[in-house]
Amino acid sequence: MNDLEILYEDGEALVIDKPAGLPIDRPRKGGASLGDRLDELKLGFQRQPQPAHRLDTDTSGCLLLARNPKSLKRFNMAFEEKVVSKTYLGILAGIPEQKEGRIELSLAKISSAEKGWRMIPAKKGKESATGWRVLAEVNGRALVEFRPETGRTHQIRVHAASGIGIPLLGDPVYGEKSGFARTMLHASAIEVPRAGKSAIAAHSPMPADFIALGFADVGAVPVAGAVTADVPQAPEIPETDVQT
Secondary structure, X not given: OXXXXXXXXXXXXXXXXXXXXXXXXXOOOOOOOHHHHOHHHOOOXXXXXXXXXXXXXXXXXXXXXXXXXXXXXXXXXXXXXOOOEEEEEEEEOOOXXXXXXXXXXXXXXXXXXXXXXXXXXXXXXXXXXXXXXXXXXXXXXXXXXXXXXXXXXXXXXXXXXXHHOOOEOOOOOOXXXXXXXXXXXXXXXXXXXXXXXXXXXXXXXXXXXXXXXXXXXXXOOOOOOOOOOOOOOOOOOOOOOOOO
């Protein structure tokens, strides 16, 4: 089992480079999950860090974890107040005519015995918005930068398929799996502002399966600050469980 790469750490936060295929929560059918590996992320602290948001199982890249309940509460509030900046890279299964734009689609969840559950555009659904721009085109596919302004389930995947009109490569729900091991979506950067101290800022380099399709690492990251910080010695913290 490979080590989880740490992209940022300080006394209240970690950002790890989540590998594709690792679910945040344990699957109903069983199997490994991030929860099995939280002990190795304690790094001298008493508590296990807890995820402050979710990434799909297939999605790789930046995942923010809180080291204590107070930090988790602050990070949850930052997401609710929409002050967290997130940047994703995705490979579309085609090349769009338009090269940039902003998608606004309200989303709702539906389910059926045949296809299971999925998200669809719906007027009475929850509002969602995503900015996007094409970064590169290779072999009939486009590398796109996505900047979600909201955090709805499957938001980027639905916005690609129904907003841009071209699904993400390998998406088995909103497109076609087409022999690819996963949906080609990567959380490349995250920035979380904090009152009275520097922002949490981290960048995950382009994954190998993106590069194998001919896309070079875009390199430049639109987040401020260093990707690491001085880490204080782990304090003695009384054991208190926290609900995520």
